[in-house]
Amino acid sequence: QKEVEQNSGPLSVPEGAIASLNCTYSDRGSQSFFWYRQYSGKSPELIMSIYSNGDKEDGRFTAQLNKASQYVSLLIRDSQPSDSATYLCAVNEPGANNLFFGTGTRLTVIP
C-alpha cells in the first residue's frame, strides 16, 4: 500500500511568519511531487510541482525534495490569512500519472 504521510495539524502561525509543511512517502519509485491547496468545500488547487532533489521557489512558496529521505516539504514565507487552508501533498504512482494524496495539513494564519 503506497502511503503519503502528513501531519494533520492544525498548524497555526502568525501573519508574516514562515509556515513549514512536511510530507513523507513510501514508494521510492515515485518521481513527481506536488503540493495542492484546498479551501474548505473546494477542489484542490496546484501550488507547486517538484521533480528533482533540492529546492524550487515560486514567489512566497518553496518546495524542497529529498528523495533519499523520501521527504517533501513546502515553505510559505510571509504567511497571509488568505493562506489559511488545507495543504495536500501528492505523489505519483511510478509509471503512471495517477496521484496518491496525503490527508493534508490544516494551516491557520493568525492576523
Next chain:
Amino acid sequence: EPEVTQTPSHQVTQMGQEVILRCVPISNHLYFYWYRQILGQKVEFLVSFYNNEISEKSEIFDDQFSVERPDGSNFTLKIRSTKLEDSAMYFCASIQNTDGYTFGSGTRLTVV
C-alpha cells in the same frame, strides 16, 4: 484561464439509483481522471482515461463504476447502483502532459 467544468455541483440520490457525473476537461488535455474525497478524508484516485480507454483504475473502481467519453468533449462517471458509502465529493481532473492536474470544482454526491 482554461477550466475543467463539472456538473451538477450537488446531486442527491436514493440508494440503489444510478447517477451520472459529468465533466468537460480542458480541450487540449489528453489524460482525464476521476478522484473522490469522502468528507474529512483524503483525496482518492478512482480511474484514469487516455486515448478513449481506461489506463489505470483503483480498487475502489469496481463493477459499479464506469467511465465514458461519449462525444469528444464530455467525460462521465457512472455509478450504477449507489450505496450510502458512495457519498463524497467527486473531482474530475485533466492534464496535458506530466505536469500537475487541473481539478474541476467537484460534484457533491449525497446518497440517502
